[in-house]
Amino acid sequence: MVEANRTVVIPLNVPEESRSDFHRTILPYAYCQQEAVEHCWPDTPKQPDDLQTSKQDAEDALYDRLREDTNEQLHSNLVQKAIKDATSAVSSCKTSWENGDRISKPDFYDREQSGYTMTYDKRAATYDRYEATFSTRNGTVTCRYELPAEIEGTPYGEYVLDRRWSFSTSKLVFDGERFWLHAVMQRQFGDEPVYAPQTDDASSDTHNEDTHRVLGVDLNVDGATAVTSSGQFYGNADALNAYRSEQEQLRGELQQTGTRSAHLRFQQRRGTEWRYYDQYAHYVANSIKQEALRVHATHVAFENLTRIRKRISNLPKFQQWLFKKVRKYTEYKLEQYGVTVDATNPEYTSQGCSRTDCDCVDEDNRDGKHFECVECGYTVNADYNAAKNVGFRYLSEELSNPAGRTCSSGQATSQLALVSGTLSLTGDFAECDWASTDKPHPQQASGSSSARAQ
Numbered sequence: 001m002v003e004a005n006r007t008v009v010i011p012l013n014v015p016e017e018s019r020s021d022f023h024r025t026i027l028p029y030a031y032c033q034q035e036a037v038e039h040c041w042p043d044t045p046k047q048p049d050d051l052q053t054s055k056q057d058a059e060d061a062l063y064d065r066l067r068e069d070t071n072e073q074l075h076s077n078l079v080q081k082a083i084k085d086a087t088s089a090v091s092s093c094k095t096s097w098e099n100g101d102r103i104s105k106p107d108f109y110d111r112e113q114s115g116y117t118m119t120y121d122k123r124a125a126t127y128d129r130y131e132a133t134f135s136t137r138n139g140t141v142t143c144r145y146e147l148p149a150e151i152e153g154t155p156y157g158e159y160v161l162d163r164r165w166s167f168s169t170s171k172l173v174f175d176g177e178r179f180w181l182h183a184v185m186q187r188q189f190g191d192e193p194v195y196a197p198q199t200d201d202a203s204s205d206t207h208n209e210d211t212h213r214v215l216g217v218d219l220n221v222d223g224a225t226a227v228t229s230s231g232q233f234y235g236n237a238d239a240l241n242a243y244r245s246e247q248e249q250l251r252g253e254l255q256q257t258g259t260r261s262a263h264l265r266f267q268q269r270r271g272t273e274w275r276y277y278d279q280y281a282h283y284v285a286n287s288i289k290q291e292a293l294r295v296h297a298t299h300v301a302f303e304n305l306t307r308i309r310k311r312i313s314n315l316p317k318f319q320q321w322l323f324k325k326v327r328k329y330t331e332y333k334l335e336q337y338g339v340t341v342d343a344t345n346p347e348y349t350s351q352g353c354s355r356t357d358c359d360c361v362d363e364d365n366r367d368g369k370h371f372e373c374v375e376c377g378y379t380v381n382a383d384y385n386a387a388k389n390v391g392f393r394y395l396s397e398e399l400s401n402p403a404g405r406t407c408s409s410g411q412a413t414s415q416l417a418l419v420s421g422t423l424s425l426t427g428d429f430a431e432c433d434w435a436s437t438d439k440p441h442p443q444q445a446s447g448s449s450s451a452r453a454q
């Protein structure tokens, strides 16, 4: 298991009335930091080893007292993090001293610089893709992120919106003027298949006309906007919807004002808003594109939009527009790679069990985002289940349809790109004799040919 960390600096939109909540929280927080420094730093240290640097020792000695001293106004995790900030600072002093540098005792009360930093782990803060909630001594404060105008290619788009990365203990920074989140994004490599980099060998295999590999995509009006059959989740429809209603409200207010300048601002806002949605569609499409290339897909299958309307009753116009854009942009981005983007009938994709040895279709299988097959008990994220079904449906109906695309004879192999390798169908398509390889297998990690069913 390999772990990677990236720090993404995100400007925070702190509500005016909440700024003082942070300014008042830093007081007990700095008190805990400084008390921990006093504990670790004897009156006249003679040598580096006189400095105490064990976080655990300091916590054992101080935690209860500091909780009491601060009247339990600080979240218990903030007390622990303040202690840790102190031991880290003392520890770097110790290292400098060992290297012969001059050192001075850390001073967290130093207010010459008007800024400060507080460390929030996931028990004292909730980190989302579009906002974060911090606990302060006056309760919690939710701050939206100020998003870049162009999401694509920014660290925000690359790490924060990508669900393969998750938030780790991060820092809230006040620089004297404004607030920032130094978000530490973490990703584990190893519990998902690592597809071999494309070698000449692999690429010739991918371009073999007889090999089809389908990436199924499920589009949603809540939760992740797009979910792939390979188990990736892209975008945040809930946050997008929240942004929309916020904008709607703001527009309403401007319209009521009725002045000419309000009208201009209304127009401007409208333009910014639609650029934002367009960027969002680009971001989702780009993620699907990257994933299609990663799994060496030859086809990306979406649900047929006119038919999705039946599945999601009253599919709002905005969502239709967004789905259409996502599909169009995906098509456009993948064109140059020779990957076909197509659509299939979405009927029952959300209710059917995606296990190939089970053909249960039942509306009771799905409860919101939770899928649990009433027949075989298969339990999985409902959107991921649907994405696999979209891919299957496309494989079996479109690719294997003799009247449709030609797949030359018995050598043909069709595969569905899954989270752990691929699911393959060899030979006679009409039989639809699926063979499941949906379990981790070292061979499946290396290119498409080795991923065929045994």
Ligand SMILES: [Zn+2]
Pocket (backbone or CB within 6 Å): 353, 354, 355, 358, 359, 360, 373, 374, 375, 376, 377, 378
């Ligand atoms: Zn089942």
